[in-house]
Amino acid sequence: MRAKREALVSLFTALKERKVDADIIDLLMLINSIKGIYTTSSCSGRIGILEEPYLGSKPLSRWLLKKHAPIMFEEAKESLKNAERGMISLKSQPPIFHIVAEDLRLAKKVHELGLASGFKYTTFKALKGSRVLVEINGTEYLTAPLGKDGRILATDEHLAFSVEMGNQMLIRAKSRIPRLWENFEKLKANLGEDNLFYEVKSKLE
Amino acid sequence: MRAKREALVSLFTALKERKVDADIIDLLMLINSIKGIYTTSSCSGRIGILEEPYLGSKPLSRWLLKKHAPIMFEEAKESLKNAERGMISLKSQPPIFHIVAEDLRLAKKVHELGLASGFKYTTFKALKGSRVLVEINGTEYLTAPLGKDGRILATDEHLAFSVEMGNQMLIRAKSRIPRLWENFEKLKANLGEDNLFYEVKSKLE
Structure with a gap:
């Protein structure tokens, strides 16, 4: 599992640099401690204000505000003062986890686990050799x-309403994380723990 | 391929009842004429105004306006008069195709084809026995x-702006359909045509 070793080194390095969303650190630790699976890029869910130079220009976009917890109307409003050029949107996005499974049998277990935890857009994102990337x-x-x-077209009342909608969606999406945790605990009991995880952890933590 | 036969019967029945989006009928015919693959639910991309009793209550939601082509500000504004109870949103959604492949090897070809045609959220949605459901x-x-x-909080100017954004996104997403068509033509040359398709077609059309 050279690929898992590399993924673990990246994860512990990101942890040291405080680049991992605080509210899913424990969950990522749990998942990576399971035999045969490991995480790549993941996000605990976020809300914020995004500015894009033009439609769909994701690489050139910048966040005027971005949080992994509900935001206040005042900070949203305040952040809009920094808008300069391009399309301005309020974005709310659910948690997303990328999990590599050693083979199709394990990938199916992870896929089923994601769906059973209420993450309805859980898919097999890529199949490379025997390895499978599952997106929860x-x-x-x-x-x-x-x-x-x-130039902001939303009135204050409309902005406040949209922020409330985005916050509600974020809270609702994040509320499934404990269920995900429980299901990965069960999977760990089933698949066993991975010594490689504890080895890399003791070296890098 | 009993499952494909059933899917084809459903498709031709839906066609007779004019329940298939007109701008993807030819594409669906092409895909289903290829050996080893067939479509289930698909949509050519749409834009409209949705009313939901509460957040995420998809089954109870109703469209105040829904089109598979860009909409006008006036019709959007007009449709809002019919809003009664619940959350009101403007929605724009790209084309989506569900394609069942007989085995993993074919599924990988379809998956690759979707990505190569610019549909970035192409995934393996489910694996059942040897069959694979690919979502483009x-x-x-x-x-x-x-x-x-x-109660509508959007000002006319803001609504017009949002409609324009939604229309642009729809046009952009639909502009990939010709590329998808070309790539399925190539796949057909590669995999061959399916007699079952022509048999069911001649009976039901």
């Missing part, structure tokens, strides 16, 4: 256009 | 909250 994902996506080129 | 999907999803319980 929710359906709570909000993209609300607010304005363009620094 | 785009990333252009818009959900813009407009108001609640019949």
